[in-house]
Amino acid sequence: MKHKTIRGTIRYTSNKPERLGQERGREYFMLTDQADGVRVMHAHCEIDDAPNVIRDVVMSLDPEWYPIDCSVRLTVGDKYEGTGLMRFSPTQADCETSNRRDGRITQTIALQERVRWLGAHPICGDALCLRIYDLAQGPGKQAFPHLMLTSPDHRGATGPMLFALGFGLEFIGREEVTVAAGTFPALHFRYIDTAGELPQEHPPYDVWCTDDGNYIFLKGCVGGYMQTYYELVELSSNA
Template sequence: MTNHRTIRGTIAYTSKKPDRMNQERGREFFTLTQQSDGTSVLHAHCEIDDAPDVIRDITSCFDTQTMKPRDGASRLTIGGKFEGSGWFYFTDSACELEVYNVKTGRASEAMPLDTPATWFGNHAIVNDGFLGKFFPLGCEPGKRRIANVMMSSPDHRGATGPELFPLSFGLIYTGNETITVGAGTFEARRFEVVDTAEGLPEEHPPYVMWTTNDEDGIFLRGGVDGYMMTHYELVELSR
């Protein structure tokens, strides 16, 4: 008998732009391993076909219940060329980064934190869904400020870096509904990511997402409006 649990899935990226309606624009393959020590380890391979195309491979270790990050890594290829690779390490008082980036070279960085980082934003779509854990199951709909977030890139596509980029934003839990996606029909929770203008160089367009209504909080469906007009949907799930 194993003392861990593994979840695997695939997320399809499609366009909602009028001239590309429902055309495939990328894909994501992920594995989440919930370990007996109370941590989860996420592996995600992400591909964005839009020029310049992006290939991102990430790992992320975090507390299964609280989402508090422990460590992670990100490797990027942009436009068919290596962009950078970095390893992130989190303590209660700092986030450290060992990185090689083609724009800035080799560096060791450390950013002091007044309080521990709450979430590591590595730009994997499945990872966005875990934000829902900040609203415990059974709680009433509402809005929270998610502070002390550490991003691996301020770019909306995550197409720079890796780097240390602190951020806070708003998260709204609007309620529950039943939705059907490529992977099946699920009881879901609906969320909106808002109020990013204070931290990002350019405010992120409106972002709505649905996650499974259970302790796993797996991303089911999401969409970004504005200039991006993208759609994300879980098409395969094994747990």
């Protein structure tokens, strides 16, 4: 077998005092590294908080972890919200989508530079995105102006459509992290500089991922009005 597959489960809980530790969702993901160097992410995400969200995402990344293509299907409040297919070349981003509010939409976006990352809103993807930070520069902040989202909503509960933005990543440092799935050498990052890029500024968001080149999500916490916590509870691999 020439490919490697990693499977995991992430539990979503609340950090709000009145709901501290209460489960509010879950995510099942699979990452397959193929023999041609392509990595394919499958993620099934469930958010229980009303209006509840069910999201299914399949995204492929080239050997340098630039997005190749992505499909998203979304249910919000137990009703079909939309389905979209995005494709990327060095000079163009394309999206064909159908959603409950707007019907069928076609987007063709000319690019001055390649899209460095597509945020499709699975939590496991929030760790994979950290791969774009140049660790050779050590702890600090780096800016990434050429990014896209499938929804500007903080829960990813609209669309799907392509939304261009930029943000920053701050590398805090290396730590050892213990979660329900085990104890791991970890990289600690913080998402920063979202002001002015989104309809509503995203609250502070810290993420810890594995320090093994796979960037597997270990844990994360969002502050502000969201007050949410995410933790890896199961992890397995065929390697």
